[in-house]
Amino acid sequence: MKKIRFSLLVLMMFSLVVSMNSKVAWGKSKEGDSNPNRFLSIAHRGASGHAPEHTMSAYQLGKEMHGDYIEIDLQMTKDGILIAMHDEKVDRTTNGSGKVKDMTLADIKKLDAGSWFNAAYPEKAQSQFEGLQVPTLEEVIEAFGKNSRYYIETKAPDVYPGMEKELVRILKKHKLTSQNAQSSKIIVQSFSQESLLKMNKLAAEIPLVQLISYSDPAVISDAELDNIKKYAIGVGMNHKRIDRAYVEQVRNHGLLIHPYTVNKRSDMERLIDWGVTGMFTNYPDVLEAVLKNK
Ligand code: G3P
Numbered sequence: 116m117k118k119i120r121f122s123l124l125v126l127m128m129f130s131l132v133v134s135m136n137s138k139v140a141w142g143k144s145k146e147g148d149s150n151p152n153r154f155l156s157i158a159h160r161g162a163s164g165h166a167p168e169h170t171m172s173a174y175q176l177g178k179e180m181h182g183d184y185i186e187i188d189l190q191m192t193k194d195g196i197l198i199a200m201h202d203e204k205v206d207r208t209t210n211g212s213g214k215v216k217d218m219t220l221a222d223i224k225k226l227d228a229g230s231w232f233n234a235a236y237p238e239k240a241q242s243q244f245e246g247l248q249v250p251t252l253e254e255v256i257e258a259f260g261k262n263s264r265y266y267i268e269t270k271a272p273d274v275y276p277g278m279e280k281e282l283v284r285i286l287k288k289h290k291l292t293s294q295n296a297q298s299s300k301i302i303v304q305s306f307s308q309e310s311l312l313k314m315n316k317l318a319a320e321i322p323l324v325q326l327i328s329y330s331d332p333a334v335i336s337d338a339e340l341d342n343i344k345k346y347a348i349g350v351g352m353n354h355k356r357i358d359r360a361y362v363e364q365v366r367n368h369g370l371l372i373h374p375y376t377v378n379k380r381s382d383m384e385r386l387i388d389w390g391v392t393g394m395f396t397n398y399p400d401v402l403e404a405v406l407k408n409k
């Protein structure tokens with residue numbers, strides 16, 4: 116009997132060691148945000164389900180709701196300033212109209228980036244959203260500091276030559292790049308491989324995520340994943356296009372997988388069960404509740 120108990124104990128310890136090793140083997144390191152065992156909640160455009168996207172209010176809520184990262188889309192003004200905005204035009208998220216590339220920062224700062232939200236979502240409207248300004252990237256970094264994490268997207272890099280150089284300048288100025296991916300407070304993402312390769316050349320220490328657009332169910336070859344792994348730590352794509360096999364394929368290549376934009380509890384639960392390593396959500400509070408129940 117004693118012998119059987121001892122054998123069982125040895126077997127259990129062996130299984131534990133094997134399972135720990137196989138988990139760590141997926142990542143680049145045992146530490147930091149590129150470790151797939153650390154699940155990342157990314158506040159998409161801030162907690163943009165609760166406050167106007169890409170405003171200080173949305174970012175603040177994202178932090179309060181325990182998002183690990185503030186997600187910021189970048190556009191660049193006529194006078195070369197990086198601002199937080201999703202669209203190339205200001206029309207949808209402000210009371211102005213026109214393209215960011217044709218406007219100076221002074222023009223942009225005159226706009227109201229909050230009232231549209233109150234009009235679109237009266238049940239979530241708050242008077243404090245009225246008159247909110249479009250923030251610059253530097254203003255966000257100055258407000259939230261080095262103790263926050265930023266998941267930054269170079270949007271429309273072909274429209275804004277030099278945006279990568281300006282981004283690296285700002286990150287270095289604020290000492291947000293570090294010697295290795297594991298301790299970085301920054302992840303830079305883009306649908307443009309060209310933009311990510313530029314980033315890699317300018318500052319190889321910044322971790323990168325390749326966004327991939329699929330109009331049909333997602334399919335990717337092992338060769339494509341091998342190629343992405345040369346410059347990026349992970350991939351991101353629309354969660355509606357993927358299945359369990361896709362997630363496993365990506366993870367078997369040692370890459371992180373961060374689907375967007377996951378707002379429903381049932382979708383969050385399913386994706387977590389499939390093994391995604393984080394996700395973009397407009398509702399970090401919902402994701403936190405789901406993770407607590409796991
Ligand atoms: O960056 C991930 C996700 O945000 C990509 O889609 O259009 O919301 O920037 P989009």
Ligand code: CA
Pocket residue numbers: 186187188268
């Ligand atoms: Ca984005």
